[in-house]
Each structure stands twice: as C-alpha cells, then as structure tokens.
Amino acid sequence: xxxxxxxxxxxxxxxxxxxxxxxxxxWLLGRDGAxxxxxxxxxxxxxxxxxxxxxxxxxxxxxxxERAFDDAGGFDVVVIxxxxxxxxxxxxxxxxxxxxxxxxxxxxxxxxVIESLRQLRRRGKGTLILLSSVAAxxxxxxxxxxxxxKAGLDALAQGxxxxxxxxxxxxxxxxxxxxxxxxxxxxxxxxFATTPDAVAxxxxxxxxxxxxxxxxxxxxxxxxxxxxHLPRRVYRRLPL
Numbered sequence: 492x493x494x495x496x497x498x499x500x501x502x503x504x505x506x507x508x509x510x511x512x513x514x515x516x517x518w519l520l521g522r523d524g525a526x527x528x529x530x531x532x533x534x535x536x537x538x539x540x541x542x543x544x545x546x547x548x549x550x551x552x553x554x555x556x557e558r559a560f561d562d563a564g565g566f567d568v569v570v571i572x573x574x575x576x577x578x579x580x581x582x583x584x585x586x587x588x589x590x591x592x593x594x595x596x597x598x599x600x601x602x603x604v605i606e607s608l609r610q611l612r613r614r615g616k617g618t619l620i621l622l623s624s625v626a627a628x629x630x631x632x633x634x635x636x637x638x639x640x641k642a643g644l645d646a647l648a649q650g651x652x653x654x655x656x657x658x659x660x661x662x663x664x665x666x667x668x669x670x671x672x673x674x675x676x677x678x679x680x681x682x683f684a685t686t687p688d689a690v691a692x693x694x695x696x697x698x699x700x701x702x703x704x705x706x707x708x709x710x711x712x713x714x715x716x717x718x719x720h721l722p723r724r725v726y727r728r729l730p731l
Contacts, residue, residue, distance in 0.1 A: 494518075496559055496566045498573060498603050500541065501526040503672045504622055505572030507691035509534065512568060518559050520544040546573045546599030556606040560614075569607045570620045573600045576674050578636040589636050596640035601647050608651055611660045618661040620694060621648045625668045625706065628715045631731040652703055665694050667707040683708050 493515045497505045500519030509517055517537045519527050522545040531539040540562070544555040560566065578584035578592045604621060611617035627645035630638030645664060652662035667690045669681035690707045697705040706712040718726065 494566045495568045497570045502572035503687040507687040511691040511695040552602050552606045560610045565614045568618050572622045579634050593640045597643040615659045620663045623666050664704045
C-alpha cells in the first residue's frame with residue numbers, strides 16, 4: 492500500500508491502521524490543526540501531508556476530498572475514522588449532545604464515505620476502510636443514540652460496497668468492541684475490550700483476504716450472531 496488517506500486524522504485507531512499499512516505517503520484530514528501536526532510528527536517513516544476537514548461541514552466535504560485525491564494522484568487506501576461518543580443517557584441526554592452524536596456519526600461520516608467512494612470509483616481502484624462498531628449490529632438500551640447512528644452508517648457502507656464492487660473498489664467495514672483509547676477514557680471497559688493496535692492488526696490482516704467485514708476481537712462475531720436473533724423481550728433484559 493503506497494498511499495493512504497486518513498479522514499479523522501487524530502484517531503488513535505486510524506493512526507494505528509495507517510502505521511500497520513506501511514504506507515509510503517500519508518494524508519491526514521481532520522478539524523484539529525494542532526492535533527494533526529502532532530499526529531504527523533508521530534508517524535515515523537512515511538511522508539505526511541495534513542489538511543483541515545470538519546465532519547460537520549457537509550458543504551466542504553466534496554472539495555476537501557477531491558483536493559486530497561488530486562494532490563496525491565489518488566489513494567490505495569482511504570480510512571474513515573470519524574465519530575464521537577456521547578448521549579449515553581438516551582432520552583435523558585442533553586438534546587444538543589444527542590443531535591451531535593447522530594449528525595457526526597451518521598450524516599457527517601456518511602457524507603465522507605460517499606465522497607471518498609466517488610473518488611475511488613472515478614479511478615477504478617482502491618479500498619475504503621470504515622471504522623464502524625459492534626453497536627451497529629443491534630443498538631442497546633444503554634446507548635441507543637450512538638448505536639442507531641452507527642447502524643445507519645454501517646448499513647450505508649454495506650449497500651455502497653455492493654454498488655461499487657464491480658468497479659474495482661472494495662469496502663472493508665471494521666466492527667470493534669470496546670476500544671481502550673482516549674475516546675473511552677473514564678468508562679468501564681466492556682467484556683472483550685481491545686486496543687487500537689489490535690484493531691489495526693486485525694484490519695490489515697483482513698485486507699489480505701476478501702472479507703467485507705472484520706470484527707475485533709473475532710469472537711464478537713459469534714456473540715452478536717446470537718444476540719441479533721434474540722427476541723426483544725429477552726434482549727432488553729440483558730445487562731448490555
């Protein structure tokens with residue numbers, strides 16, 4: 492993989508994936524200029540370019556993505572690691588926080604998926620890696636807003652994966668469980684908690700095969716295959 496674009500350029504998981512890819516050139520896009528500069532300094536080896544992009548600035552997505560692709564001459568891999576965690580109180584959450592979680596995790600991230608896939612399809616090659624979540628498989632009562640937003644994004648990526656496969660473009664959806672990172676600092680780790688580097692290892696390993704989805708850790712695939720089919724009256728009683 493010679494060139495990679497990371498959208499959400501300060502994401503710990505996204506940066507871990509880029510490191511594991513061994514890219515020669517890396518573009519980092521995000522809204523935190525100072526954070527992007529620190530991330531670029533920490534990426535040893537590849538040539539790094541940075542640019543500003545805000546997931547909330549929907550009108551600016553197309554121009555920012557086009558500019559990055561044109562400046563780089565295209566990318567072998569695009570990693571989308573955009574998201575916010577919050578509104579875990581559900582109906583009792585601050586309405587502004589709940590709207591932000593839905594807007595960034597679905598509307599903003601979904602717009603970036605669409606614009607990135609348009610550019611990859613235009614060139615007839617490349618892989619888009621989307622950081623989703625096990626929460627997308629079946630939203631839980633303990634975090635329904637985040638889960639619903641991720642479910643929408645995950646479904647969008649699945650549909651677009653099918654729509655672009657014949658054109659030489661691949662979509663790999665990554666569904667990690669609880670990841671011990673800055674985003675989850677202060678939260679009690681869930682069972683089977685993992686790390687950014689473990690997610691990166693599993694993601695890069697999946698790129699060598701033909702899978703469209705990778706679960707991290709892998710045992711969560713079986714667990715959620717069972718949870719997905721539980722009757723709602725049973726599911727809602729589980730301490731999830």
